[in-house]
Amino acid sequence: MTKMRSDRLKIVFMLCLAFVTSGGKYFESKVAQLIRDETEDIKCFVEGKKDFTCFWEKEDGTNYSQDNYTFTYTYMNENKMDCAVSSLFLLSSNRSVFFCKLPKALFFTSLDVQVLRDGQMLYNRSLNVENILLTDPPRNVTVWSSGKEGQLNVSWLPPAVKYIDDSLIYEVRYAVEDSHMGKVEETKASTMLVLRGLQPDTRYKVWVRVKPDGVSYKGYWSSWTSPVIAVTPPGSMDPLIVLLVVFIILILCLLSMTVILSHHKFLLKKLWPDIPTPEHKFPGLFTVYKGDFKEWMSQNSGSMWARSVQMYTEELPSPLEVLSEVSLSPLDERKLVRDEDQRSDSGLTEPPHWLMEQLRALQENPESLSRSTLLQSHDTYITLNHSSGGQREDDVFEETLPLQTLFTSAGTSSINASHSDLGSLRQSSASGRLSSQSSFEDPNHPWPPKGPGYAYMAVADSGVSLDYSPMSSSRIIEIGKRSFYANEYKNEIFGYKWPFSAQQVQSGY
Amino acid sequence: MFHGSGLFALLLMVLEWTRPGLSSPLRPICDLRVLDHFIKEAWDAEAAMRTCKDDCSIATNVTVPLTRVDFEVWEAMNIEEQAQEVQSGLHMLNEAIGSLQISNQTEVLQSHIDASIRNIASIRQVLRSLSIPEYVPPTSSGEDKETQKISSISELFQVHVNFLRGKARLLLANAPVCRQGVS
Numbered sequence: 001m002t003k004m005r006s007d008r009l010k011i012v013f014m015l016c017l018a019f020v021t022s023g024g025k026y027f028e029s030k031v032a033q034l035i036r037d038e039t040e041d042i043k044c045f046v047e048g049k050k051d052f053t054c055f056w057e058k059e060d061g062t063n064y065s066q067d068n069y070t071f072t073y074t075y076m077n078e079n080k081m082d083c084a085v086s087s088l089f090l091l092s093s094n095r096s097v098f099f100c101k102l103p104k105a106l107f108f109t110s111l112d113v114q115v116l117r118d119g120q121m122l123y124n125r126s127l128n129v130e131n132i133l134l135t136d137p138p139r140n141v142t143v144w145s146s147g148k149e150g151q152l153n154v155s156w157l158p159p160a161v162k163y164i165d166d167s168l169i170y171e172v173r174y175a176v177e178d179s180h181m182g183k184v185e186e187t188k189a190s191t192m193l194v195l196r197g198l199q200p201d202t203r204y205k206v207w208v209r210v211k212p213d214g215v216s217y218k219g220y221w222s223s224w225t226s227p228v229i230a231v232t233p234p235g236s237m238d239p240l241i242v243l244l245v246v247f248i249i250l251i252l253c254l255l256s257m258t259v260i261l262s263h264h265k266f267l268l269k270k271l272w273p274d275i276p277t278p279e280h281k282f283p284g285l286f287t288v289y290k291g292d293f294k295e296w297m298s299q300n301s302g303s304m305w306a307r308s309v310q311m312y313t314e315e316l317p318s319p320l321e322v323l324s325e326v327s328l329s330p331l332d333e334r335k336l337v338r339d340e341d342q343r344s345d346s347g348l349t350e351p352p353h354w355l356m357e358q359l360r361a362l363q364e365n366p367e368s369l370s371r372s373t374l375l376q377s378h379d380t381y382i383t384l385n386h387s388s389g390g391q392r393e394d395d396v397f398e399e400t401l402p403l404q405t406l407f408t409s410a411g412t413s414s415i416n417a418s419h420s421d422l423g424s425l426r427q428s429s430a431s432g433r434l435s436s437q438s439s440f441e442d443p444n445h446p447w448p449p450k451g452p453g454y455a456y457m458a459v460a461d462s463g464v465s466l467d468y469s470p471m472s473s474s475r476i477i478e479i480g481k482r483s484f485y486a487n488e489y490k491n492e493i494f495g496y497k498w499p500f501s502a503q504q505v506q507s508g509y
Numbered sequence: 510m511f512h513g514s515g516l517f518a519l520l521l522m523v524l525e526w527t528r529p530g531l532s533s534p535l536r537p538i539c540d541l542r543v544l545d546h547f548i549k550e551a552w553d554a555e556a557a558m559r560t561c562k563d564d565c566s567i568a569t570n571v572t573v574p575l576t577r578v579d580f581e582v583w584e585a586m587n588i589e590e591q592a593q594e595v596q597s598g599l600h601m602l603n604e605a606i607g608s609l610q611i612s613n614q615t616e617v618l619q620s621h622i623d624a625s626i627r628n629i630a631s632i633r634q635v636l637r638s639l640s641i642p643e644y645v646p647p648t649s650s651g652e653d654k655e656t657q658k659i660s661s662i663s664e665l666f667q668v669h670v671n672f673l674r675g676k677a678r679l680l681l682a683n684a685p686v687c688r689q690g691v692s
Binding site for chain 1: 541
């Protein structure tokens with residue numbers, strides 16, 4: 001019974017010892033940290049109010065065990081005490097240390113520690129326990145987003161050490177995930193921190209560690225906590241920028257609208273030009289006659305031709321003296337003679353009236369007109385006066401060419417001449433100034449046996465511009481005994497003077 | 510007769526109402542940053558005194574409090590015991606540092622000494638605001654256990670700073686008045 005009880009006690013004791021020696025879960029990391037950071041031979045740290053540990057490294061090349069070492073400690077005003085030495089092998093750094101866990105930790109008083117190896121002083125150190133505080137890292141680190149752009153809130157719990165809560169400072173390290181560049185922020189006596197100036201919509205890692213503030217307690221930085229990952233809220237457009245952009249767009253729209261409206265006609269013409277229509281040339285064709293060309297033609301025939309001439313010639317209609325090709329009936333001949341007699345007495349004014357009457361007669365008789373239309377060129381001609389001779393021609397060379405126009409029917413010999421004349425006339429009409437004169441010779445004049453008449457001359461060439469000057473158009477020139485009635489009209493064709501129309505005419509003979 | 514007593518009573522009442530200075534209840538100073546400020550100044554004094562060893566010697570040994578704190582023991586004590594320990598320690602320090610004013614010291618050291626005296630007085634005010642019992646001189650039963658004898662000024666200022674950091678601070682941190690407000 002007693003043996004069993006003692007065995008159980010031993011087992012319990014061993015377990016407790018094992019638990020004590022192993023310490024907390026951070027014990028080894030703290031030892032490893034102090035091996036790196038502490039320069040003293042005897043490295044000591046207190047984890048809280050009572051876990052006070054001192055250790056030293058195993059000397060290289062030696063094979064001493066813990067039994068070779070003796071550890072003693074002496075508090076001020078107290079007796080020297082011994083401490084049991086244990087050994088520990090650190091897997092992380094592949095090193096071996098000897099350590100002692102002091103049973104009593106007295107703060108705010110001086111302490112002397114010594115290490116003896118085989119009775120010989122190896123190391124010694126004087127320290128204050130409140131100055132070698134090495135706590136566990138902070139607990140329950142949480143990181144969350146408050147919703148504000150570029151901000152994260154971090155909070156944690158201090159290590160579970162009494163009386164020290166208000167004497168601690170914390171360090172928060174944060175970095176973008178997978179980045180090696182981190183920033184550090186320190187906070188005193190506060191277990192919460194707001195990280196600002198972070199990138200939006202980014203994953204961040206956060207670590208925290210703790211250390212006494214150095215006023216009441218001093219010590220070492222704890223190890224970093226395990227990283228906590230959080231995501232910053234996505235960025236939003238700065239409302240001011242959005243407002244400015246909208247404002248600028250509105251202004252641009254207004255400006256463009258103003259420009260378009262002020263020049264809309266011009267723009268419309270450029271972008272949507274009117275399809276040219278000939279409506280203005282055919283007044284009333286589409287509006288009144290609904291496109292019925294025949295109807296429109298019948299209503300507007302005369303003016304249509306004039307317009308057609310206008311359309312094709314693009315010139316003002318020139319007044320023509322039209323002498324109708326009318327076969328004179330004996331009645332008419334007598335009328336002519338009578339009229340002539342009257343005219344020879346009366347003078348200048350009669351012939352034009354007589355001519356106008358004939359013109360009217362011609363108009364009334366469209367049949368006769370048809371025989372002497374523009375198109376029937378063989379009926380219309382201008383011939384010079386053969387019998388005039390050279391002198392006469394010289395006399396009236398410039399101003400009045402004694403043209404004797406004969407009215408003949410188709411088939412006479414003079415036709416050929418007239419053809420050529422007309423041809424020449426045609427030619428001349430295109431190139432020069434033709435001064436032609438129509439005259440009517442009285443029957444007394446020895447003429448070739450062709451009845452007096454008057455030629456119907458029409459010039460259909462577009463190049464002809466007839467200058468029908470009233471002064472020269474009806475002038476009676478009395479040359480000798482004969483009285484002519486000479487109508488002089490000048491064809492001005494592009495200002496080119498053609499004085500030698502006589503030559504042309506002569507060539508026609 | 511009655512007029513006389515009546516006047517006297519009236520006079521007492523007036524005096525009671527206009528009694529000068531003192532003992533108007535202080536607002537409790539629970540913020541430990543006040544004490545931390547004093548501790549920092551004590552650190553400066555200790556650092557300054559550390560350098561002077563030969564010049565800084567006291568003629569006679571002085572009694573100063575023990576500064577060691579065993580948390581297990583400390584937590585086992587009640588508030589009155591803790592208060593008594595702190596108050597007696599402050600008293601001893603005040604006397605010890607005050608005795609230094611007598612001898613001739615340099616200006617720097619004198620300024621530190623003056624600052625320490627002022628700070629001890631301020632700490633006493635803080636304790637009074639927290640309704641901590643005042644110092645009661647020990648009965649003549651024997652020497653106080655929690656004392657020690659020192660012989661150098663540097664040791665004195667070491668004790669001074671350690672005492673403030675330790676016992677004095679622990680007492681202030683656990684003052685019942687402050688804990689009532691927090692919890």
